[in-house]
Amino acid sequence: MPRQSNQATVPREAAPQTGKIRRLHLPQKLRNLELFLLTIACGVNLGAVVLVQLGALGLIDTTLVLLGASLSGLVFALHFVLRFVAREADPFLLPIATLLNGLGIAMIYRIDIANNESGWASAAVRQTVWSGMAIACAIAVILIIRNHRVLFRYTYVAGFVGVALLLLPLVPGLGREVSGARVWIGIGDFATFQPGEIAKIALAVFFAGYLVRNRDSLSMVGKKFLGMRFPRLRDLGPILVVWALSMSVIIFQRDLGTALLYFGLFLVMLYLATARLSWVLLGMALFLGGALIASQTLEYVNGRFTNWLDALNPVVYDAAGGSYQLVQGLFGLAKGGLIGTGLGQGRPELTPVPQSDYIIASLGEELGLAGIFAILALYLLLVARGFRIGFAGQDDFGKLLGVGLSFVIALQCFIVIGGVTRVIPLTGLTTPFLAAGGSSLVANWIIVALLLRLSDTVRNQPRLVV
Amino acid sequence: MNPSELTLLVLRLAFLLVLWLFIFGIVYALRSDLFGHRVRKLATDATPAAAAPGAPFATPPPAPVPAAAPFAQAPSASASAPTEQFSRQSAAPAAPAAPAGPEKATTQTATRLVITSGPKSGTEFPLGSEPVTIGRSSDSSLVIRDDYTSTHHARLMLWHDDWMLQDLDSTNGTFLNGKRVTVPTSVPLNTTVKIGATSFELRR
Numbered sequence: 001m002p003r004q005s006n007q008a009t010v011p012r013e014a015a016p017q018t019g020k021i022r023r024l025h026l027p028q029k030l031r032n033l034e035l036f037l038l039t040i041a042c043g044v045n046l047g048a049v050v051l052v053q054l055g056a057l058g059l060i061d062t063t064l065v066l067l068g069a070s071l072s073g074l075v076f077a078l079h080f081v082l083r084f085v086a087r088e089a090d091p092f093l094l095p096i097a098t099l100l101n102g103l104g105i106a107m108i109y110r111i112d113i114a115n116n117e118s119g120w121a122s123a124a125v126r127q128t129v130w131s132g133m134a135i136a137c138a139i140a141v142i143l144i145i146r147n148h149r150v151l152f153r154y155t156y157v158a159g160f161v162g163v164a165l166l167l168l169p170l171v172p173g174l175g176r177e178v179s180g181a182r183v184w185i186g187i188g189d190f191a192t193f194q195p196g197e198i199a200k201i202a203l204a205v206f207f208a209g210y211l212v213r214n215r216d217s218l219s220m221v222g223k224k225f226l227g228m229r230f231p232r233l234r235d236l237g238p239i240l241v242v243w244a245l246s247m248s249v250i251i252f253q254r255d256l257g258t259a260l261l262y263f264g265l266f267l268v269m270l271y272l273a274t275a276r277l278s279w280v281l282l283g284m285a286l287f288l289g290g291a292l293i294a295s296q297t298l299e300y301v302n303g304r305f306t307n308w309l310d311a312l313n314p315v316v317y318d319a320a321g322g323s324y325q326l327v328q329g330l331f332g333l334a335k336g337g338l339i340g341t342g343l344g345q346g347r348p349e350l351t352p353v354p355q356s357d358y359i360i361a362s363l364g365e366e367l368g369l370a371g372i373f374a375i376l377a378l379y380l381l382l383v384a385r386g387f388r389i390g391f392a393g394q395d396d397f398g399k400l401l402g403v404g405l406s407f408v409i410a411l412q413c414f415i416v417i418g419g420v421t422r423v424i425p426l427t428g429l430t431t432p433f434l435a436a437g438g439s440s441l442v443a444n445w446i447i448v449a450l451l452l453r454l455s456d457t458v459r460n461q462p463r464l465v466v
Numbered sequence: 467m468n469p470s471e472l473t474l475l476v477l478r479l480a481f482l483l484v485l486w487l488f489i490f491g492i493v494y495a496l497r498s499d500l501f502g503h504r505v506r507k508l509a510t511d512a513t514p515a516a517a518a519p520g521a522p523f524a525t526p527p528p529a530p531v532p533a534a535a536p537f538a539q540a541p542s543a544s545a546s547a548p549t550e551q552f553s554r555q556s557a558a559p560a561a562p563a564a565p566a567g568p569e570k571a572t573t574q575t576a577t578r579l580v581i582t583s584g585p586k587s588g589t590e591f592p593l594g595s596e597p598v599t600i601g602r603s604s605d606s607s608l609v610i611r612d613d614y615t616s617t618h619h620a621r622l623m624l625w626h627d628d629w630m631l632q633d634l635d636s637t638n639g640t641f642l643n644g645k646r647v648t649v650p651t652s653v654p655l656n657t658t659v660k661i662g663a664t665s666f667e668l669r670r
Contacts, residue, residue, distance in 0.1 A: 033495055040488050047484065051477055054469050092492055099488065342478040367482065374485045381492055464581075464591045465609040 030091045031083050037095035038079055042072040045102025048343060052110045055344020064109060067128050068102070074135045081139050085146070086456035090389060093455075096382045097433055097448045101131055101441070103375065104434035106343065107355070107363050114349035123355050123436045130438035137442050138449035148454050152397045155209025162202035163245070165195040166262075170252060182253045196258050197430070197443035200265065200408050201450070207266055208400035210238070211273035218274050230278045239279070242266045243286050250294050256301060257415050257427030263287050264411045269404045273396075308425040325352045329361035329420050333372075340368030355436045357428055360420050375434070376417075383410040389455040395465045402454050405447045571629040571655045576668040579608070579622075584664030593668065597623040600661060601634070614638045614662035622653070622668075629653045629668060638662065 049068055053060050075098050082089050109124035119125065145151070151158070169175035169182050176184040176192055186192035211218075218235055246259035267283040294301045306316055307323040311330075316322045328351040335341065348354045348362035355362070364372045386406020393399040409432050416435075419426035430440035469477075569575060579591045579598065591598075591608065599606040601619040610619070616636040623630050632650040633640040640647045641660040658665045 037488070037492065037495070040484075040491070044481075044484055044488060047481055051481055054477065055474060058469065092496070095488075096492070339479065339482060342474055343481070345474065370482050371485065374482070374489060377489045381489070381496075464586070464589060464607070465611065 034091035041095040041099040048106035051343040052106050055342050056113045071128055071131055074132050078135055078139050088456045088459035089452040090385055090455035092385050093448050093451055096378050100433035107359055108436050110344055111349055111355045127436050130441050134441040134445035138445040141446055141449035145453055148398055151205050152209050158202045159206030162199045162206055165199035168195045183255050194439035197439040204404040207269045208397055212397045215273040247290050254300055257429035265408050268407050269400055304425040329358050332361045332365035336365040336368045338369050340366050340371055359431055359435045360417050379413050386451050393458045398454055569655050571653045571668040573627045578669055579666050580669050581666045597621055610662055610664050612662045
C-alpha cells in the first residue's frame with residue numbers, strides 16, 4: 001500500500017518542480033479490471049435469462065431481457081461512481097455481487113415461468129426492481145460515507161438502531177408474521193420489509209466500535225485454565241447481554257437463524273478483538289446450551305430438530321410442517337446430478353418456496369454440482385476479499401468492521417445452505433444476493449458498498465496509524 | 467424456433483464453462499493484485515538503498531566512504547538489545563571523540579521508520595523519497611492518535627537527500643534524542659524521535 005500511494009502522489013510532487021500544474025492521467029488499473037469482470041458478469045447474467053427462456057419456453061422474450069439490461073446499466077453506474085470517489089476500491093466485490101444477484105434473478109424468473117406469473121405478480125420483476133433500489137442504496141452509501149471512521153463516532157447510535165430494528169416486528173400493528181416467524185414489518189398489505197437484515201449492519205458497526213473501545217478489559221485479565229486465559233466473571237456482561245438478545249429472538253420472534261447470525265457475529269468479532277479462544281468456547285457453550293433448552297421447551301425448535309435428524313422417516317415427511325420441503329429440496333439436488341438438468345428444464349417448483357429459502361436447491365437442480373460449487377466459490381471469493389480488506393486495514397475499527405461484515409455474509413451462507421443440504425437444522429434466512437427478498441438485497445448491497453469504501457481508504461491513506 | 471436437445475446441452479455446458487472461467491479469471495487476477503504486488507516492488511526498490519539486501523542489519527556495509535569509518539560500529543549496535551542501544555546514546559555526548567554524532571539518515575542509509583515505544587511499538591513503515599507527515603489528522607502519513615499530538619504535528623522532509631525533522635509549531639513539542647526541536651534538524655540514524663506517547667527511529 002505505501003508504494004501504491006507513493007505512485008499516486010507523483011503528480012503532486014512533480015508540480016512544484018515544473019512550475020505549472022500538470023494533470024497526469026494515471027491509468028486506473030483496478031477500475032479497468034473491474035470493468036472487464038463486470039462486463040463478463042453482466043454477459044453471464046443475460047445468458048442465464050436467455051437460457052431459462054430457451055429451456056422453459058423455447059423462445060426468447062425480450063421484455064425481461066430489457067429489464068435485466070437496465071439493471072446492468074445501474075451496476076455500471078456504480079462502477080463509474082467508484083471511478084471518481086473510490087478509485088482504489090477492491091475490483092472484485094462488485095462483479096461477484098452482480099453475478100450472484102443476476103443468477104438469483106434468472107432462477108426466480110424460471111420459477112415464475114413454472115407458476116405462470118407475469119407482470120407485477122412476478123417475483124422476478126419485483127426482485128429486479130428491488131435490486132435496482134439496493135444498488136442505488138449502495139451508490140448513496142459510497143457517496144455519503146467518504147471515510148469509514150465516521151461510523152466509529154456513531155457506535156452507540158448504531159447499537160441503539162440495531163436493537164430497535166430487531167424489536168420493530170414485535171410492535172403490534174406494524175409486525176407481520178409469515179410462516180411462523182415474526183421478523184417482518186409491513187404497512188398495509190404491501191411493502192413488507194425484514195428490518196433484521198439492516199440490523200446486522202448496524203450491529204456489526206456497534207460491535208466493532210464497542211470492542212475497539214473496551215477490549216482491554218476483555219482480553220488482558222483473567223485466570224489461566226486448560227492452557228487458555230478465561231475472562232473474569234464480571235467481564236462476562238457483554239456476551240451475556242448479546243446471548244440474552246439472541247435467545248429472546250428465538251423465543252419471541254421464533255427465528256432460530258437470525259439469533260444464530262447475531263450471536264455468531266458477536267462471537268467472531270470478540271475473538272478478533274481479544275485473540276482469545278476461550279471466548280469462542282464460552283460463547284458456543286452458551287449458545288448450544290440455549291438451543292438445547294429451546295429444542296426441549298419450544299415446539300417449533302423441536303420440530304426443526306426432528307425434521308433434520310429424521311428427515312426421511314415417512315411419518316415426519318407427511319406431517320404438517322414436517323420434512324416434506326427439506327426432502328423435496330434434496331430430491332431436486334439429487335436430480336441435478338453433476339451438471340444439472342439445464343436452466344429452465346428441471347422441476348424446481350415442486351419444492352415449497354423454491355425462489356427464496358430454497359433457491360440453492362433450485363439452482364442445484366438446474367446447474368448441478370458444478371454450478372453449486374461455482375456459486376460457493378463466488379461466495380468464498382467475496383468473503384475472502386472482505387477478510388483481506390480487514391486484514392490490510394490499519395485502524396482497528398476498520399479491521400473489525402471489514403471482517404465482521406464479510407463474516408456475516410459467510411455465516412448466513414452457512415446457515416442457509418447448511419440447512420438446505422441437511423448439515424444443520426433448517427432455519428429461515430435468505431441466501432445473500434440470490435434469494436427473493438428486498439430487505440436482504442438492500443442489506444447485502446450496503447455491505448458491499450461499505451467494503452468497497454473500506455478497501456479504498458485502506459489502500460490510500462493513512463499509511464500508519466498509531 | 468424450438469431449440470433442439472443438442473443445442474440446449476451445448477448451451478448448458480457452455481454456461482457452466484463461462485461461470486467457472488469467470489471464477490478462475492478472478493483467482494488469476496488476484497495473483498497480481500495490489501496486495502501481492504507490493505512485496506516485489508519493495509524488493510527492487512530496497513536493493514540500491516541497502517548494500518546487502520539479504521541481511522542489512524547483521525553486516526554493516528564495508529564503508530566505501532572514508533568519513534563513515536569512525537562510525538562503522540554504529541549500525542551493528544542497533545541490531546543488539548534496546549538497552550544496549552540506550553547506553554550507547556547516553557554515552558555519545560560524554561565521548562567528545564565523536565565529532566558530529568552518529569551517521570546522518572539519508573535516502574541512501576535510512577530505509578524504514580521503526581516505532582520503538584507507544585501502542586504500536588515494533589511496527590515498521592518503509593521510507594521512500596517523499597516527505598512523511600506526522601500528526602493526528604487522518605491525512606498524515608504517520609497518524610498518531612493520542613491526546614499529546616497536534617493535528618499537524620511535525621514532518622520528516624528531505625533536504626539534499628538528508629532526512630530533516632521539522633516541528634510544525636506543535637503544542638507539546640517534538641523531541642529528538644530528548645531535546646526539543648525548534649528549527650529543522652538533521653536526523654541521525656537510530657536516534658529516538660519522541661512525539662506524544664510514541665517514539666520512533668530511522669533505521670537502515
